[in-house]
Amino acid sequence: MTRTAVVICPGRGTYNKPELGYLHRHHADRMDMLRRFDALRAEAGQERVTDLDAAGRFSVSKFSRGDVASPLIYAASLSDALDLADDIEVVAVTGNSMGWYIALAVAGALSPENGFRVVNTMGTLMQDHLIGGQLVYPFTDETWKNDPVRKAELLADVARINAIDGHDLALSIDLGGMLVLAGNEVGLKAFETSQPVVQNQFPMRLANHAAFHTPLQAPVAAEGRLRLGVELFSQPTRPLIDGRGKVWWPGATDTHELWDYTLGHQVTEVYDFTRSVQTAAREFAPDLFIVTGPGSTLSGAVAQSLVQANWHGMKDKAAFQERQDTQPVLLAMGREDQMALATG
Structure with missing residues (x-):
């Protein structure tokens, strides 16, 4: 069959x-x-x-x-x-x-x-x-239950940071329950500072990854x-x-x-x-x-x-x-x- x-x-x-x-x-x-x-x-x-x-x-x-x-x-x-x-x-x-x-x-x-x-x-x-780098951050918890409100909040924070002079940050990959974000160093650091550590590992930087899927x-x-x-x-x-x-x-x-x-x-x-x-x-x-x-x-x-x-x-x-x-x-x-x- x-x-x-x-x-x-x-x-x-x-x-x-x-x-x-x-x-x-x-x-x-x-x-x-x-x-x-x-x-x-x-x-x-x-x-x-x-x-x-x-x-x-x-x-x-x-x-x-x-x-x-x-x-x-x-x-x-x-x-x-x-x-x-x-x-x-x-x-x-x-x-x-x-x-x-x-x-x-x-x-x-x-x-x-x-x-x-x-x-x-x-x-x-x-x-x-x-050019640039990437990090990963989840918008769902360990149960994987979809949380569109949390996702929207995170994307709003990304847009806020990207609007700051000298800061580049954008959604790179929509990856299931994760957001892969990409940008320059100050943009990535701003997000890491603004969001809490969750699941003991996020936000997680990705080694040797450039700012894929961004301008x-x-x-x-x-x-x-x-x-x-x-x-x-x-x-x-x-x-x-x-x-x-x-x-x-x-x-x-x-x-x-x-x-x-x-x-x-x-x-x-x-x-x-x-x-x-x-x-x-x-x-x-x-x-x-x-x-x-x-x-x-x-x-x-x-x-x-x-x-x-x-x-x-x-x-x-x-x-x-x-x-x-x-x-x-x-x-x-x-x-x-x-x-x-x-x-x-």
Whole structure:
């Protein structure tokens, strides 16, 4: 019996110490593809992806860099997507932030090599420029119950800070029950000062993350458009859901518009991951949401997005967990037990 699935690709921050060696552990059979990625890195004078994955130790300072994390996450996520079981029919693909580039490859709008070119180029440009930073702050509590009033209060505080001379602060990613905020140092510090510490860890700064999805990234978008031509893009073979909730349909996609969005709006404007997941649920009603690896942290944001949409009557974390225990709707391939359910 066929299982329908929406594949969701992760962004930065998902290749951490536990993931070191992910490619060698799970995808040794994909070395031909990985060596092609290595060759592209060598052309750019960069360390090979397979060597990075085989490193003897993990350091945050190195592995959180855009020019290191991005190609590793791309290689792992795409390899996971290629390993899905034969009985799984992928009805749509989406991703979070950098995961949009991976989704383009999983959906066939970029070849594996061209997808790698896009990811490696943009990750390197982000690192070279490193404009601004990011932090994460929740607007829901540990029960995941939606709190639109608290969300509005936080966004009002962001707007207040952004209006102060010399302060840049904006919503970067709408991420389930979390807000990812981005801005310059004084803008980020102002928010950290104005809001209480919650759940013993937030607001949380993200290491080596620039002010993604804000106008501060305009120079990166401009350089990306110069380096990455529209000829890299082709018609997707699977429906793609972008960071606005827009669906790009096979056979009906203007590839110039797709290029323009990917290296324009997607870089400098808010990425609404919550809406992309909810669009996937409502438009495609899949049996499963499959989050590719590495890591499994994105699965929480997917679950929170579904809870906010009251998907299948799941109104909070307890209801989601009850559904997962009886009939799982979410599989995170970064978890060994759930990878087995997705790969057969």
